[in-house]
Amino acid sequence: MNNFLRIIIVLIVGISAVIPAAAGPKKYFEDLSANPNFDYTYVSPLMLQAMGDQYLSQERSGGLPVKSSQITSIETISTNGDGMNEKLWKAITSIKKDNKLETLTTKKKDFYRYDVFAKLSGDHKYFTNLLVITQDGAENVSVVYMEGKIPVNSNLKYTLTQ
Numbered sequence: 001m002n003n004f005l006r007i008i009i010v011l012i013v014g015i016s017a018v019i020p021a022a023a024g025p026k027k028y029f030e031d032l033s034a035n036p037n038f039d040y041t042y043v044s045p046l047m048l049q050a051m052g053d054q055y056l057s058q059e060r061s062g063g064l065p066v067k068s069s070q071i072t073s074i075e076t077i078s079t080n081g082d083g084m085n086e087k088l089w090k091a092i093t094s095i096k097k098d099n100k101l102e103t104l105t106t107k108k109k110d111f112y113r114y115d116v117f118a119k120l121s122g123d124h125k126y127f128t129n130l131l132v133i134t135q136d137g138a139e140n141v142s143v144v145y146m147e148g149k150i151p152v153n154s155n156l157k158y159t160l161t162q
Contacts, residue, residue: 025073025147026098028091043074071148087128092133095145099129107145111137126150 024044030078051068077088095101101117108114117131127150134142 004032007038025075027075027087028095028145029075029143032077032085032087032091035082035085037079037085038088039076039078041074041076043071045072048072049072065153066146066148066150070150073147073148075145076143078142079140081139083135083137085140088141088143092131092143095129095131101129101131111135120152125152127152 027042029038029040030042031037048068048071053067053069056068056071056074079085079088082088093157096117099119100125101119104116104118106113106115113133113135115131115133117133119129120126121128126148128147130144130145130146130150
């Protein structure tokens with residue numbers, strides 16, 4: 001009977017550990033992916049692991065100096081004609097509220113706006129969440145949301161303020 005009880009406990013603990021991991025990160029923009037006015041991309045933790053240890057974008061072309069091994073998920077959405085969509089802005093608000101993001105920088109000029117929000121790790125060495133919103137007028141909006149261990153370094157700070 002003791003062995004049977006141990007097996008049951010191990011199964012319960014094992015299932016409890018797997019269920020949250022199987023769900024993966026929350027996909028904030030997935031509901032908008034059916035809208036033909038939006039371009040949506042989600043990159044899962046498994047896909048990021050499969051990419052190995054490579055940079056996600058080229059720093060010299062204005063990209064963030066972040067490696068795929070440092071990120072656990074990426075979600076992007078952009079539109080060229082539905083930038084005032086209420087569901088889009090509710091999702092952005094949810095990301096900021098759910099993850100307690102703080103404003104890092106805002107840049108405004110004419111109809112252009114660039115906002116960066118983030119949450120720092122406890123030791124202040126990493127951003128655990130990073131949200132970048134670019135607006136070119138009321139209709140054109142691009143959003144990138146990343147989770148992981150994005151190092152806080154001078155290169156990243158310079159890129160974010162450009």
